[in-house]
Each structure stands twice: as C-alpha cells, then as structure tokens.
Amino acid sequence: MYKKISEELIDFIKNSPTAFHAIDNISKRLKENGYEELLEGRRWNIKAGGKYFVTRNNSSIIALNIGTKLDNYSFNVAASHSDSPTFKIKENAEIEVRGKYTKLNTEGYGGMLCSTWFDRPLSIAGRVLVKEDDTYVTKLVDIDRDLVMIPNVAIHMNRKINDGYAYNKQVDMLPLFGGSESKPGDFNKLIAEKLGVQEENIYGSDLYLYNRMAPSIWGANEEFISSPKLDDLQCAFTSLEGFLKGSNEQSINVFACFDNEEVGSGTKQGAESTFLADVLQRINTGLGKEQEDYYRALASSFMLSADNAHAVHPNHPEKTDVNNCVYMNEGIVVKSHAGQKYTSDAVSIAIFKGFCEKANVPVQFFANRSDAAGGSTLGNIAMSQVSMNGVDIGLPQLAMHSSYETAGIKDTYYMVKVMEEFFNSHIEEVNSSSLKIVK
Secondary structure (H helix, E strand, O other), X not given: OHHHHHHHHHHHHHOOOOHHHHHHHHHHHHHHOOXXXXXXXXXXXXXXXXXXXXXXXXXXXXXXXXXXXXXXXXXXXXXXXXXXXXXXXXXXXXXXXXXXXXXXXXXEEOOOOHHHHEOOXXXXXEEEEEEEOOEEEEEEEEOOOOOEEEOOOOOOOOOOHHHOOOXXXXXXXXXXXEXXXXXXXXXXXXXXXXXXXXXXXXXXXXXXXXXXXXXXXXXXXXXXXXXXXXXXXXXXXXXXXXXXXXXXXOEEEEEEEEOOHXXXXXXOOOOOOOHHHHHHHHHHHHOOOOHHHHHHHHHHOEEEEEOOEXXXXXXXXXXXXXXXXXXXXXXXEEEOOXXXXXXXXXXXXXXXXXXXXXHOXXXXXXXXXXXXXXXXXXXXXXXXXXXXXXXXXXXXXXXXXXXXXXXXXXXXXXXXXXXXXXXXXXXXXXXXXXXXXXX
C-alpha cells in the first residue's frame, strides 16, 4: 500500500512540470469525480450537496464539497502550494556566444539549491498566450524531451569549487540550448511548433526550467522516494486524495492549492490574496446564508496548512533541534514556532492529534533550532485574509529546494489517511475554550 500510493504520486509529479500543469491535472481529476467548474467572472449557482472548483491564474485552485445539513456548518480547509523553486525564462531569451553556442537568459524563482541544477538533462514547460482572432487563449506547453543543460565549469578551471562557491545566477545558471547550427529565433520557433501555432500569434508566456531526472523509489527496503518538486506536490497530491475520499454532511470541505508560496505568496493567486476569502464568502452567499452565518462558520472552521518539513540529515544531525526533530517514514510532522511563522498552537495541535489518533497515523513534532532562522509557509499568510484555527503540518524530507528531493514512502500514505479522516469529520465550537470533533 505504501509503494502503490507513492507510485501514483510519481505519476502526478511527472505530469506536473510547472504549477500550471499541476493545477490542470488537479482540475481534470476533480472533473472525473463529478466536480463542476466555476468561473470567477460568472454568476455561481450553488446548492447544498454540490461539488465545485474554481481556479485563479491557472496556477491556484480551490475545490469544495458542500454538505447537506448546514444549520451549524463550518469549513474544513486543507491548503498546499503548487510552485517549486526553479528558473524562469526571460522574455528575450536567446544569448549568442561567439557564434558557436546559444544559451537562454533566465532568472531564479524562489530559493533553490543552485548546485543541484548542473549537469543533468532539463527541459522547458509553462503556459503560452496565443491570439486567436480577438481572443487570447492560454495553452500549456511541455517540451517533453531532454532540451537544455547547465554545464559545470571543470575543476581544472575552478580549483576552489569544492571549497565553497557563490553562484552568480546571471553568469553560472544559464542553460545551453544549441550549438553553431542554432539560429536566432530558434527558441520561439520551437515553442510555436510544439503548440502548432504561428510565432506571430504568441503574445505572452510564462516558461520555466524543470528537471528531467525520473522520480525513483529506492533504499535497502525501497523505503525512500526521490523526485523533483516533492515540496510541495507531495502535500498537494495527498491532500487531494484525502479530499476526494472524505465527506461529511455538516461541513463544507475545501481543498486549496496556492501558487507563489516560494516567493512570498503576495500575488493575486497566492495565499496572501483574497482568493480563499472570496470563494468562501461567495459560497456562503450562494447557499442563501447571511454574513452572520459566515462569521459563525469561521469560528468552528479549521485549516491544515500542508507544506513539507526538514527531516534530520544523516550527515548533519546537528542542523536540527536536539529533540524537536523528525525522520522520514515516521509520520506526519506538526510544525511550531514561537515567532508565529507557523499557525500551530495548543488548540490546533490538540485537534490535529485527535485526527491522527482516529486515522491511526503517527505524529512527529518539528521546531527550528533556536539559534537558526527557519522558513515560513502559507498557513499564517492565509490567516491574514480568513481567520480560523489552523495547524501547520507536512511530510519529512531531505534536500528541500533541491531540484531532486527525498522523502519516505510511508509518509505519503499517512498523509492521505489523516486527510481523509479530517474531511470525514465536523468540528464544532462548544464554548470559547473548547472545540469538538463530530464524526
């Protein structure tokens, strides 16, 4: 069962080279399961018992499974993110080198481990805006072959590379695209040919590098999975699986996957945007509820902010806290931070432990070393727009923000199980200091 769900995760990641592709794949999966697509610019006809989803920017998505007994309803929200650190192709992409090479002009997206992008086959994927008459149509593109590579400088020419090196993204990280036979305009021509359109009809694009190295299940007992984009497609995938498996009549179940977490979430489609608040309020209105009902619902609502966590590194165990540290294949991680980079508190941790107990899933606890700065995630950012109880969770992994990350196959299964339990449950506010899980 552990290996099977990880193989399904691998298929999802292989078909999701960019956030646009990930959201497209999630949309297709939702449609297969009877979910109706809503458009933000159109009127919504919402019914109790309905199943809906809406996208923003083609890179973020919110899906809803609405219960039928909504006298005292609340929202069960699981949030993850669709983006990963990579390199974006600049508008004027081609750079000629002495008439012998063509390389592509890129800039970094997010905080990547630069060294992991060298000397391996890469390709390019993303979205392209094509003009068809007076309409600008979004088309997804994936050059599904080994297309470019970022070559290292030989150690003979950089003798101190193993002593530490500061990579310059404008110099060191530009991928080689073609040799002396390449001509100016070949890159745009390639994209147009792949889409089957005329070059002059391409009016815009968001294109990114992605690692072509195939995901792998490995280890002495096949206990590890390595792949690009585990942060955070592993949580997006497992949240979706639990969402599709779970349901309850007294809640509105919400699956949310936001873009741009890796660059701060401050976009119209990021967790800091009004996207979640807009959708939840429109659902409340569409069900004939009053604003007072919406505020009452939020008081009992709960968010699982799902973003991966740092496992203890086998070569550097000193990098993590001495006893608030986590290991692959040993369960879901609950993340806490005194400075509130994570949303977890005593209330939300207690509720989440209850879900894990019901799902028979192990729990681990993570905190950063007190003398080291850690990363943040999307939960507390989303709370700036929609206030509800929430806990930051994730799956333990190694080499976060590498182009090829590692996690445990058991944990993928654990997350699906606890997400299913969460979406099968209803949470009620008993009084100002108590919440209750109702199955």
